[in-house]
Amino acid sequence: MTPPRNRSTLAAVAVLSLALAACGTRVDHDTIVRAAAGNGSGATGAGTGSTLPGADGSADGATGDGTADESGGAATATAEEDQQGESGARSGGSATSGSSGGGGQGRRGGPIVIGSVGTYSGPGGVAFAQGPRALQAWAAATNAKGGINGRRVQVIVMDDGADAAKGRSHVQELVEERNAVAIVASFTTTHTLAAWKSYVEKKKVPVVGGDCSTTLWSNSPMMFSQCPASATAMDGLVNIGAKYGKGKKIGGLICTESDACSHAGNHVFGDGRAAERFGLDPVYQAKISITQPDYTAECIQARNAGVELLMVTGDPNTVARVASSCRRQNFTPQFLQPGATVAADSAAKPGLSNVLASMPVFPFAGTSSSAISEFNAAWKKYGGGKAAGPAAAQGWASAKVFEKAARGAGDISRAGLAKELYTFRGERFGGLTVPLGYVAGKGTTDSKCTFYMRGSGGKWAAPVGERAVCW
Template sequence: MRTRLPAFTRFRWPAGVAVVALAAAACSTTGSAATDTHGLTGTPIKIGVLANVSGPTGASEASATKVFQAWAAHTNQAGGIGGHPVQVVVKDTKEDAPAAAAAARSLISDSSIAAVVAASTSTDAAVGSILADSGLPVTGGIGYNPTVWGKLKNWFGLTTTFPQVVNMQIASAQPVGGSAISVVACAEEPACVAAVPLFEAAAKAAGKTYSGTMQVAAASPNYTAQCLDLVNRKVNFVQLSISPAVGVRVVKDCQAQGYAGYFGSSASAISPTLYRTANIRLAGALNAFPWWADTAPVKAYRAAMSEQGVSDDDAGQPASTAMWASGELFKKALTSAAGKASDPVTRQTVLGAYGKVKGETLDGLLPQPITFTAGQPAPPVNCYWLYQYQNGAFAGSAQPTCPS
């Protein structure tokens, strides 16, 4: 049975990049600081993080990495996992397939690494089989590439998977009256339009008018002509398949041309860079828990971020909450499996623990009850959280939406 949550409050962050293919359906350097063990003397549990820290569109994934490091420090401060301190080793994929593959092999060759979390959506395909075949478990993170998540063994996904990661964008248009839908996509990368046929089909299946795809170049001085076209075609929901920085420019130009509808942004495309744009109206779907929710587990997340000195900009996006949820599930799964503080925690220990995860929701931090079976690919995650954002505040349903 699903856990019902109380209604969200309208939560405001104080004032203060990833290229997306319609929520990124497209598709080494050690950067970790020493994790504070807080005096714990047990055998350490070392977790590798494959993260796009320095790539051109890696802002949200770099933020998510900070959150995971903060989770480890917070966990150690509270006694670790059964007395075992957690240590985090970050490998920067640089948004580059060869670099990502080299980083994955580096983690595999280090026998002290017990598990990996993935925070480099653009390179999942480059490392998928390498990690699946190695026996090094990927215990969550951020991802929806259908050739990896839900397809390969030892990849334990927790966030919304394909095809719902595309369909949920159409679903997010419904509550805000989006009836004539268009996509604004980047012109530089084929990945930005890779999911457009699926998006168009989902729009038509939902009875929406699909008003076409418009590609824009980051180097363009303005987007006045494109925005006028959207207004003339009476589009009232524009899905953004561009980096947040370019998205801000498109939003401002379209506002100046009289566009009064909503902009769509979902999954790891949502970032403070975009949602802090003046007078923006956003609607979309989250593939990880909403950071503004008024529930005990989410309040604990915000308190931990404050305690660990993580900024609201880094904590306030779904890529970051996905990494926190991954850490919390790891802690819960390993608490009884880790053994004595002096016992080593190996990859087999982690695989055994994850094979026993049954119907887990983490009290609402996961989008649906999660069950894993040893030696089998993780089941699809079909649920997500719908949200709206306007007047500087988030609002949305307290209950994840779970299509059939």
């Protein structure tokens, strides 16, 4: 998929790899906080990298700020740490002074350096930025408890601006200059990921989790997804509609801005025949643009076709506008949505009160197992003050996959991490993921499971908790 370039609107998001084609620049700490909090201002910063206070090695991330590196270096240290010379650097300095070469293994007792490369500025940042924010929150919470095997975690976040060349450059910097042992929770577009996939394979750098909708996650020996395969995720959506939906007649509004939208529509309504395979009756499909101010005509057509379940491939704002347009026509189908096409507040939007959504990782709201409670506590303290959404859950799940590998590895190096990841079979990380496994030379094994959320009383509910719905 090649998204349109230099667009000023959000083309689509995450699970579908819909085109996040906003212009981007290098991102600073405040930009990530604003984007993760849902501020669509698209503010940009000069620094290459950023860390949440505490995510770079401080014991308590509640105070201090990462210092943006005006010369293009990574911002990694709190002011106190910079004075102590523990791990970070100011303008022009290395973000990984405690690391050395040798396959990305830091010195004994030095920080464990990991990086996230993705589309984190501009309108695209609103959709994706909670992913690296959750990674930073995990690092801050982990460091506050003593780190991993006595070593602190240092997170470097880099914005690719949906630019493939920039994404490749950032990954190379992380690997060759910052000595990162892994790329973790990278939320980026398919064309950008494709630009550096062969590089990490050649360098044998583990890539652990991120925007897992693209098929690139399922055919690489160095890419370890925290989610089921993209086609499986769409099957899971239709399965949820068939099991828990109010009606069997399904319709779809498919955005034209991205090939991924077309692929999703084709999987459900076309050659993939997912709707029919799971017992639904596809009665209507139409193409839309996410730039449309109104969807009245499509809503009337869907109503006349008898649609009871309506799937919209687009960003959360598009889904909300469709629901509003349909409601004005007294047409209130139940919306059936891939997780990343909704947001933390979608269930409170007019016409979406009973929305159904599939999630590739644990529900971001509505349940509280011990593993999810850990996420909730870290997000409350370090998440920027806004409710968590789908990307936050995916970022946290990515971090926990990395954490388990790091704690179990004999040495926390690229090779050691990959070796440990290849031992995983049917892992669920306390209910945060579907059963996951990784095979040496092949990558992630698929799992025919998903998670389930629904709107209830203006809020999100998780009717079956952290239990995965499998078929």
